[in-house]
Amino acid sequence: MGSRWSSEEERQPLLGPGLGPGGASWRSREAAAALPAAVPGPGRVYGRRWLVLLLFSLLAFVQGLVWNTWGPIQNSARQAYGFSSWDIALLVLWGPIGFLPCFAFMWLLDKRGLRITVLLTSFLMVLGTGLRCIPVSDLMLKRRLIHGGQMLNGLAGPTVMNAAPFLSTTWFSADERATATAIASMLSYLGGACAFLVGPLVVPAPNGTSPLLAAESSRAHIKDRIEAVLYAEFGVVCLIFSATLAYFPPRPPLPPSVAAASQRLSYRRSVCRLLSNFRFLMIALAYAIPLGVFAGWSGVLDLILTPAHVSQVDAGWIGFWSIVGGCVVGIAMARFADFIRGMLKLILLLLFSGATLSSTWFTLTCLNSITHLPLTTVTLYASCILLGVFLNSSVPIFFELFVETVYPVPEGITCGVVTFLSNIFMGVLLFFLTFYHTELSWFNWCLPGSCLLSLLLILCFRESYDRLYLDVVVSV
Numbered sequence: 001m002g003s004r005w006s007s008e009e010e011r012q013p014l015l016g017p018g019l020g021p022g023g024a025s026w027r028s029r030e031a032a033a034a035l036p037a038a039v040p041g042p043g044r045v046y047g048r049r050w051l052v053l054l055l056f057s058l059l060a061f062v063q064g065l066v067w068n069t070w071g072p073i074q075n076s077a078r079q080a081y082g083f084s085s086w087d088i089a090l091l092v093l094w095g096p097i098g099f100l101p102c103f104a105f106m107w108l109l110d111k112r113g114l115r116i117t118v119l120l121t122s123f124l125m126v127l128g129t130g131l132r133c134i135p136v137s138d139l140m141l142k143r144r145l146i147h148g149g150q151m152l153n154g155l156a157g158p159t160v161m162n163a164a165p166f167l168s169t170t171w172f173s174a175d176e177r178a179t180a181t182a183i184a185s186m187l188s189y190l191g192g193a194c195a196f197l198v199g200p201l202v203v204p205a206p207n208g209t210s211p212l213l214a215a216e217s218s219r220a221h222i223k224d225r226i227e228a229v230l231y232a233e234f235g236v237v238c239l240i241f242s243a244t245l246a247y248f249p250p251r252p253p254l255p256p257s258v259a260a261a262s263q264r265l266s267y268r269r270s271v272c273r274l275l276s277n278f279r280f281l282m283i284a285l286a287y288a289i290p291l292g293v294f295a296g297w298s299g300v301l302d303l304i305l306t307p308a309h310v311s312q313v314d315a316g317w318i319g320f321w322s323i324v325g326g327c328v329v330g331i332a333m334a335r336f337a338d339f340i341r342g343m344l345k346l347i348l349l350l351l352f353s354g355a356t357l358s359s360t361w362f363t364l365t366c367l368n369s370i371t372h373l374p375l376t377t378v379t380l381y382a383s384c385i386l387l388g389v390f391l392n393s394s395v396p397i398f399f400e401l402f403v404e405t406v407y408p409v410p411e412g413i414t415c416g417v418v419t420f421l422s423n424i425f426m427g428v429l430l431f432f433l434t435f436y437h438t439e440l441s442w443f444n445w446c447l448p449g450s451c452l453l454s455l456l457l458i459l460c461f462r463e464s465y466d467r468l469y470l471d472v473v474v475s476v
Helices: 008-015 029-034 049-067 071-081 085-097 102-112 114-132 139-155 157-162 164-171 177-202 211-216 219-246 267-275 278-299 301-308 312-339 344-366 377-392 394-406 411-433 441-460 466-474
Strands: none
Touching: 049 085, 049 114, 049 139, 049 157, 049 164, 049 177, 049 219, 071 085, 071 139, 071 177, 071 219, 071 301, 085 139, 085 278, 085 411, 102 114, 102 157, 102 267, 102 411, 114 139, 114 157, 114 164, 114 219, 139 157, 157 164, 157 177, 157 411, 164 177, 164 394, 164 411, 177 219, 177 312, 177 394, 267 278, 267 411, 278 301, 278 312, 278 344, 278 377, 278 394, 278 411, 278 441, 301 312, 312 344, 312 377, 312 394, 344 377, 344 394, 344 441, 377 394, 394 411, 394 466, 411 441
C-alpha cells in the first residue's frame, strides 16, 4: 500500500518540512506490515460529531469534578464527618484504584464500541454519586457510603481518560483529531480544577483556618453545605446519563478518514505489540511517571499547602488556575499540532523543560528556611500555575504521539495502557502518603525528579507518524 508518487522528491510537498528524508520517520516496518493491503478512500465528517464530543466531554468533566470533591475541602470534611488524613488520601486514591479493571474497559471499548462503554461508565457514576447522597445519621456508615461512591466514580476513570483518541479517530478528520483529543481529555482535568473552585467557595472552612468565616462554620452548617454539593453533583450526573442514553451513536455512517476505516490489530495482538515495543514503553513511562505524580500531588494540594499557612480558599484558587491554564494551553497546542504536523516531540521537550524548572522553583520555595527564597502567595501561585500549565497541556500531545507510534494498535487500548501505568504511579505515591503524611517535603521533591526523568526519556525517543502517513500520503 504505497503512495502514488514514484520518488521522495514528489512526496516531499505533502509531507512538509522535516518529515521527508532526514526528518522524522513516517512509518515503521512493523506498522507497514500490519496495515491492510487495500485501504478505503477518505470518508466524510458529520456535524453531529460536535454533539458527541460535547456529551463525552461533559461526562469527563463531571467525573473529574466528583473525583476531586474532597481534597480542596479536606479541613471541612474532617470536622463534618470525622475524616482523618488517611481518609482524605484514600478518597483521592479511589481514582487510581478504579483503574485496576482498566483492561476490561479497554476490551469493552474495542469489542462493543463507544456507546456501550460510555453508557456503562455514566451509569457507574450515577450509582456512585447517588450512594454518597443517602441520608444516614451514623457517621461511620456515612463515611463508608462516601468511600463506596468515590470507588464507583473511580471505575469511570478508564473510559473518560482513555477513549478520547478513539472518539477523535472515529468521528473527526485528520486535521481535527489532535484538537478533538485535547478537548475530550482536558475536560476531565477541568472538572478537577472546578472542584478546587466550587468546594472552598460553597463549603465554609472550619474555625481556625479562615477567620472571616469562623462565625458560620459550625459542624452542622459545614455538613449541610457539603451535602448540597453532593446533591448537585448527583443531579448533573443523572442529567448527562439521560442525554447519553437518548443520543450517543457508536460511530458515524461513514468513516471520516482512511485511518478510521482501516483494519486494526486484535485485542490480544495489540497488548503483545505494546508490551514488546521498546519505543512505546519509553514514551509511556515519560508520560506515566510525571503525570501520575502530579495527579496525586494535585489531589492533596490543600494538605501540602497547609503547613505553608495557605488557606483552604487560596489553595483552591491555586489548584484551579493551574489546571485551567493547562487545559487552555493544551487545546491551543493540539490545534497547533493539527496545523504543523510532525512536531509532537519538539512540543513535549519544550513543555517538560518548563515543568522541570517550575516544579524545582516550587519545591525550593517550600524549603525557604534552607533556601531563603521568598515564600509568598505570589510565588506559590506562579510556580503552581506554571507547573499545571506545562504538565496538563502535554496530555493530548502525548496521546497523539502514542497512537502515531504504535498504529495500527487501536487507540483505546494504547491510551488504556499508558493511563493504567500513570495511575499505578499515582496510587503508589498516595499509598506512601497514607503512612508518611506528617512531613511532605519528600512529596514535593518527587515533582522535579519525575519531570527531569521524563525530559530525558523524551529526548532519547525516536518519533514516528504511522497513522498520519496513512491519511496524508496513502489517501492522496
